[in-house]
Amino acid sequence: MSNLQFLTTFKGIADLTTHTSSIPSPGPSQVLVKIHAVSLNYRDIEVIQGQYGHHKSLGDQNSGDAEGLVPCSDMSGEIIKVGDGVQEWKVGDQVLSTFIQGHVAGEIKEEDMSTGLGLPLTGVLQQYRLFPAHALVRKPAYLTHIEGCTLPIAAVTAWNAFHCVQPLKSGDRVLLQGTGGVSIAAAQIAKASGARVILVSGSPEKIERAVQDIGIDISINYKETPNWDEKVLEITGGRGVDHILEVTGQSTLEKSFSCIRFGGQISCIGYVSGKGPTDGQYNLNVLALRRGVTIKGILVGGRDMFEDMLRAYETNKIKPIVDRVVGFDKEEVTSAFEYVKQGGHYGKVVIKVA
Numbered sequence: 001m002s003n004l005q006f007l008t009t010f011k012g013i014a015d016l017t018t019h020t021s022s023i024p025s026p027g028p029s030q031v032l033v034k035i036h037a038v039s040l041n042y043r044d045i046e047v048i049q050g051q052y053g054h055h056k057s058l059g060d061q062n063s064g065d066a067e068g069l070v071p072c073s074d075m076s077g078e079i080i081k082v083g084d085g086v087q088e089w090k091v092g093d094q095v096l097s098t099f100i101q102g103h104v105a106g107e108i109k110e111e112d113m114s115t116g117l118g119l120p121l122t123g124v125l126q127q128y129r130l131f132p133a134h135a136l137v138r139k140p141a142y143l144t145h146i147e148g149c150t151l152p153i154a155a156v157t158a159w160n161a162f163h164c165v166q167p168l169k170s171g172d173r174v175l176l177q178g179t180g181g182v183s184i185a186a187a188q189i190a191k192a193s194g195a196r197v198i199l200v201s202g203s204p205e206k207i208e209r210a211v212q213d214i215g216i217d218i219s220i221n222y223k224e225t226p227n228w229d230e231k232v233l234e235i236t237g238g239r240g241v242d243h244i245l246e247v248t249g250q251s252t253l254e255k256s257f258s259c260i261r262f263g264g265q266i267s268c269i270g271y272v273s274g275k276g277p278t279d280g281q282y283n284l285n286v287l288a289l290r291r292g293v294t295i296k297g298i299l300v301g302g303r304d305m306f307e308d309m310l311r312a313y314e315t316n317k318i319k320p321i322v323d324r325v326v327g328f329d330k331e332e333v334t335s336a337f338e339y340v341k342q343g344g345h346y347g348k349v350v351i352k353v354a
Contacts, residue, residue: 005126006333007068010050013337018330019067023128026083030130033077033095036145036354038124041153041181042270044072045341047119073099073117075124076139076148077354086133094139097124098303099152101135105304113299125333127353137306140314150320150348151310153300154181158189159309160301161245161267165294170194172242175232175259177252179206182269184321184347186245187214189309192316198241200228206346213321229255236261240291245269257287265294321347328353 002020009015026032046052048071079093089095100108102115117123139148162168172195176183179201190197191214198218201207207219218235220228233240240261246253249271256266288295301309312318323345326332336349 003126003128004328005070006330008048008071009068010048012049013045013334013341016048016330016334016337017067024130026081026086026130028084029086029133030083031079031086031089031095031133031136032081033075033129033131033136034080034354035075035077035124035127035129036352037076037149038072038351038353039074039150039152039154039181040072040336040340040349040351041074042340043153044118045337047071048337052119069119070123070126071118072123072125073097074149074152074154075129075353076143076145077129080128083133089133089136094141094145094148095131095136096139096148096306097131097152098135098137098306099156099300100302101132103300103302104134105302108299108302125351127328134303137303137310140310142314142317143320146322146325146350146352147320149350150181150322151185151313152306154348155185155189155313155320156301156306156309157182157269157298158186158245159312160305161186161265161269161296161298162189162193162243163308164301164305165267165296166243166265168193168195168243171196173198173236173261175200175241175244175256177201177245177247179203179210179346180247180343181345181348182247183245184210184214187216188318188321189312190243191215192312192318195243198232198235209346227255229259232259240264243267254287257290257293260291260293262291263293264291265296268295268297322350323347325350325352327351 003023005019007017007019075097100112100116103112174190174195175198177200187197196217199216200220202223210216222228225231240259242264244256244266246256246268247270326336
């Protein structure tokens with residue numbers, strides 16, 4: 001038996017290659033996992049294109065393989081071997097990866113960033129991988145591997161945003177942008193918490209799906225209503241919303257500040273509109289002070305948050321939304337990355353490995 005891996009040399013999706021290696025054996029405090037499914041994140045696109053360099057602690061590290069780095073971080077699989085000293089796991093346990101392997105509990109520290117899967121550590125787009133025993137969580141039995149692999153980044157990020165600074169309460173109003181993995185997971189978590197969800201999207205078809213699948217309360221098509229922040233204030237009687245998950249960045253941040261309630265929270269998660277400076281200048285201090293806003297950058301979350309979130313998922317039997325499942329061959333894998341890069345997905349895109 002051998003281990004089929006996908007490798008990137010950070011030159012783009014078209015340059016992804018495959019490589020066969022031997023299956024490793026677990027050392028002390030390690031387990032060997034057979035990977036069943038991997039989900040894709042926008043971060044994976046940036047890594048493959050050599051654009052994920054905004055955390056200093058990452059440096060220019062790679063996996064140590066001459067051929068390149070195995071990308072991706074989010075997987076669901078089954079433990080097939082257990083190393084010496086491992087007490088919490090046994091062969092046959094079904095598990096999910098944690099993104100930052102060293103972030104077990106509490107606030108993330110700079111040194112934790114050097115333990116991220118799929119850069120700088122070797123990732124999960126392969127058939128088998130060794131994991132430290134502390135770097136996994138148990139997959140809920142009601143979820144399939146296809147569903148479970150969608151959770152490590154997108155859902156934990158949303159959970160962190162909603163529960164770890166200003167905890168989300170029943171009746172709170174939440175504003176979400178778009179229908180990617182984080183926004184869809186956030187909508188499901190918010191509805192399970194009794195919150196009201198306002199979704200801003202430019203796709204009538206995706207809005208309709210979100211209404212049917214999740215029960216979105218109010219939707220705004222930003223193509224029809226470019227000043228959507230004014231519409232949010234109108235809907236909320238001038239008060240604004242309690243929570244905003246800011247996934248777009250430079251093109252929407254000023255509007256988010258405009259329609260957050262006094263004392264509300266903006267969680268900065270992504271930058272799909274770009275990382276560069278804005279054409280217009282605005283003073284972040286003034287924007288934050290105008291409505292007494294809490295603004296926080298969310299770097300996913302630790303294992304403790306993941307486990308808390310999974311308990312909520314089990315209680316509410318939340319089923320992650322999967323847009324597309326592809327096979328574990330080069331043509332299908334590269335098409336999946338291209339699909340995520342184009343931003344046309346609704347929920348998560350998954351690669352079925354086994």
